[in-house]
Amino acid sequence: MSALLEVRGLRTVFPTRRGPVAAADGVDLTIAAGEALGVVGESGSGKSVTFLSVLGLVRPPGRVVAGEIRFDGRDLRRLPRAELRALRGRQMALAMQDALSALNPAFTIGQQLCETLVAHGLARTEAEARPQAAALLDKVGIPSAAQRLDDYPHQFSGGMRQRAMIAIALAGRPRLLVADEPTTALDVTLRAQVLDLLDDLRRQDGLALALITHDLAVVAERCARVMVMYAGQVVESGPTAEVIVAPRHPYTRGLLESLPRLEDPDRPLHPIPGQVPDLARVDAGCRFRNRCPLAVPDCAKPVPLAEAGVGRLSRCIRAAEVA
Amino acid sequence: MTASRLVERLLQTLPVLFGISVIVFLMITLTPGDPVEIMLADSRATPEQAEQLRRDLGLHLPLHERFLVFLGNAVTGDFGVSFFHRRPVIEVILERLPATIELTLAAMLLALAVAIPLGVAAAVKRDTWLDRALSAASLFGVSLPGFWFGILLILLFSVTLGLFPVGGRTPFDLEVARVSGFLLVDTLLAGRLDAFAAALRHLALPAVTLGLPTAALLARVVRSSMAEVLTSDYVLFAEAKGISRARVLLRHALKNALIPVVTVAAIETGSLLGGNMIVETVFGWPGLGRLVVESIFARNYPLVQAAVLLYAVTYVTLNFLADVAYTALNPKVRL
Ligand SMILES: Nc1ncnc2c1ncn2[C@@H]1O[C@H](COP(=O)(O)OP(=O)(O)O)[C@@H](O)[C@H]1O
Ligand code: SF4
Ligand SMILES: [Mg+2]
Numbered sequence: 121m122s123a124l125l126e127v128r129g130l131r132t133v134f135p136t137r138r139g140p141v142a143a144a145d146g147v148d149l150t151i152a153a154g155e156a157l158g159v160v161g162e163s164g165s166g167k168s169v170t171f172l173s174v175l176g177l178v179r180p181p182g183r184v185v186a187g188e189i190r191f192d193g194r195d196l197r198r199l200p201r202a203e204l205r206a207l208r209g210r211q212m213a214l215a216m217q218d219a220l221s222a223l224n225p226a227f228t229i230g231q232q233l234c235e236t237l238v239a240h241g242l243a244r245t246e247a248e249a250r251p252q253a254a255a256l257l258d259k260v261g262i263p264s265a266a267q268r269l270d271d272y273p274h275q276f277s278g279g280m281r282q283r284a285m286i287a288i289a290l291a292g293r294p295r296l297l298v299a300d301e302p303t304t305a306l307d308v309t310l311r312a313q314v315l316d317l318l319d320d321l322r323r324q325d326g327l328a329l330a331l332i333t334h335d336l337a338v339v340a341e342r343c344a345r346v347m348v349m350y351a352g353q354v355v356e357s358g359p360t361a362e363v364i365v366a367p368r369h370p371y372t373r374g375l376l377e378s379l380p381r382l383e384d385p386d387r388p389l390h391p392i393p394g395q396v397p398d399l400a401r402v403d404a405g406c407r408f409r410n411r412c413p414l415a416v417p418d419c420a421k422p423v424p425l426a427e428a429g430v431g432r433l434s435r436c437i438r439a440a441e442v443a
Numbered sequence: 444m445t446a447s448r449l450v451e452r453l454l455q456t457l458p459v460l461f462g463i464s465v466i467v468f469l470m471i472t473l474t475p476g477d478p479v480e481i482m483l484a485d486s487r488a489t490p491e492q493a494e495q496l497r498r499d500l501g502l503h504l505p506l507h508e509r510f511l512v513f514l515g516n517a518v519t520g521d522f523g524v525s526f527f528h529r530r531p532v533i534e535v536i537l538e539r540l541p542a543t544i545e546l547t548l549a550a551m552l553l554a555l556a557v558a559i560p561l562g563v564a565a566a567v568k569r570d571t572w573l574d575r576a577l578s579a580a581s582l583f584g585v586s587l588p589g590f591w592f593g594i595l596l597i598l599l600f601s602v603t604l605g606l607f608p609v610g611g612r613t614p615f616d617l618e619v620a621r622v623s624g625f626l627l628v629d630t631l632l633a634g635r636l637d638a639f640a641a642a643l644r645h646l647a648l649p650a651v652t653l654g655l656p657t658a659a660l661l662a663r664v665v666r667s668s669m670a671e672v673l674t675s676d677y678v679l680f681a682e683a684k685g686i687s688r689a690r691v692l693l694r695h696a697l698k699n700a701l702i703p704v705v706t707v708a709a710i711e712t713g714s715l716l717g718g719n720m721i722v723e724t725v726f727g728w729p730g731l732g733r734l735v736v737e738s739i740f741a742r743n744y745p746l747v748q749a750a751v752l753l754y755a756v757t758y759v760t761l762n763f764l765a766d767v768a769y770t771a772l773n774p775k776v777r778l
């Protein structure tokens with residue numbers, strides 16, 4: 121499989137009152153066509169910033185200051201604005217956590233769908249786009265789709281809204297979908313429905329998927345590969361099955377131990393003790409070392425993301441000893 | 444908004460209107476000075492004639508009865524006779540009202556035309572020199588004293604440069620049939636482009652004087668509303684769809700950002716209607732504001748009373764319309 125998206129050394133910085141904050145710092149990742157990459161890490165670890173950087177949607181004064189973002193062979197950071205815009209929605213799309221806030225309250229679902237179709241030349245006028253828009257709503261499982269086009273977002277139920285938003289994201293038939301916690305706001309049944317939908321699209325249309333979540337169970341079920349982020353950095357990545365069975369980073373192990381297990385519900389949970397470091401004050405050393413049970417003095421030196429087995433990477437000098 | 448909600452909201456305005464009529468009634472009734480004496484000041488009326496006038500005006504009745512009479516008359520548009528015009532107050536007011544409305548609407552349109560682009564630009568270029576310059580300019584604009592600014596404009600554009608007339612609403616020789624009372628409309632109806640242009644030239648400076656502080660105020664509202672909308676998820680999502688930046692800003696963001704602006708603009712229109720006495724006086728604009736000023740000096744109480752009541756009713760109505768507009772624009776809100 122050749123990579124559809126390949127990111128190397130991505131660094132995205134926000135100036136803040138307490139100094140610059142590198143919300144993504146030296147991030148490497150790849151996603152192939154038809155592949156689902158799970159992106160996990162606690163809130164504030166830089167998952168959203170990383171993929172907003174890929175989409176060119178980091179809001180000023182935030183800025184991508186370094187790195188290479190290759191999509192289908194093209195370096196997106198060198199692309200003129202207009203060309204990048206033409207890729208957005210058409211080649212790579214975004215689905216957000218909360219459809220109620222992601223959909224514009226002042227426009228109907230139909231208008232928001234048709235507009236995307238027209239913007240990418242899939243229809244000449246919004247009127248002409250309506251049948252396609254209805255088909256998209258139908259595809260994500262919204263009953264009487266054609267009649268619901270003229271509804272406003274607030275007239276949809278939560279689950280339908282989430283699916284409508286995904287339909288809008290998919291309107292331009294993108295090759296990569298960044299799904300940023302697309303199911304966090306949903307209940308268990310709806311969560312499964314939405315994830316099934318994404319799975320189908322991946323299998324049938326070869327959609328590449330970046331599934332951002334802090335739910336490791338979702339990743340275990342749905343994503344062949346996983347990438348774990350901590351304090352703006354990738355700390356571990358590899359095939360999901362292997363990472364879960366034998367993590368190569370103490371943070372990943374901590375995450376796994378803090379999860380309840382279906383087969384062993386009485387196992388005591390171990391939340392990771394300690395606090396995430398303040399991004400404005402991190403040094404060059406390992407960012408996990410204030411919480412790490414394996415920490416040694418050498419961990420204060422710079423720790424690169426290094427190979428830790430076939431197709432596996434870890435940002436830990438004691439990767440081999442983690443079990 | 445459903446019809447019943449609309450009616451309910453309308454009924455809510457009644458207590459306010461009632462309260463205002465009480466205040467307006469008491470305001471004049473409790474003012475020191477006997478209206479009969481004022482009316483008869485220049486005549487040589489006998490005490491019997493004065494007493495007769497007092498009875499004719501109903502001034503011998505107890506306060507609450509006088510209020511009921513006042514209220515009944517007000518509802519039917521009967522505000523008595525203007526002392527110095529010797530014509531019904533309502534007639535005099537209606538004659539002057541279109542000039543004031545025309546000036547107010549022109550000022551408001553001008554304000555919106557200035558405020559929306561500048562407010563949007565400031566929000567889009569947030570925290571840049573442009574934003575700061577506009578913010579300073581609007582602070583200056585909000586605090587401009589109207590009479591001073593009006594005189595300044597007259598001195599510069601009328602006296603020195605001769606570009607605009609010094610005052611008034613029309614040149615003296617302008618003869619156009621009065622249909623609506625709005626000169627810009629009547630001149631067009633008469634097919635008189637020359638007269639239309641003349642009316643526009645007369646309107647320009649007073650409209651700028653009246654509209655500029657409002658423009659400054661609205662620009663701040665647009666800026667803060669737009670800035671907030673620009674950080675919303677739906678703007679990010681719209682950008683992620685790959686539609687043009689202009690469309691994201693002018694369609695997705697602006698439509699939402701304008702919702703509070705419409706509300707403020709409607710309420711400000713009410714303030715402008717009631718607050719243009721200074722501008723009308725400076726520019727010799729033959730509107731209601733100037734009439735009220737003249738009437739206050741002349742102690743022409745019936746007219747002042749009617750005008751204050753009219754201002755209040757207009758203000759309440761515009762607030763009501765602002766609410767309706769807010770709901771109409773914002774499908775999420777149901778009053
Ligand atoms: N607009 C911003 N201004 C300043 N800092 C920001 C901004 N957006 C994100 N950050 C920083 O980036 C960090 C990571 O944010 P984010 O990518 O949203 O985390 P995640 O999606 O993993 O929860 C945050 O903790 C914050 O420090
Ligand atoms: S580098 Fe050191 S501190 Fe960091 S995770 Fe590995 S062992 Fe722990
Ligand atoms: Mg996030």
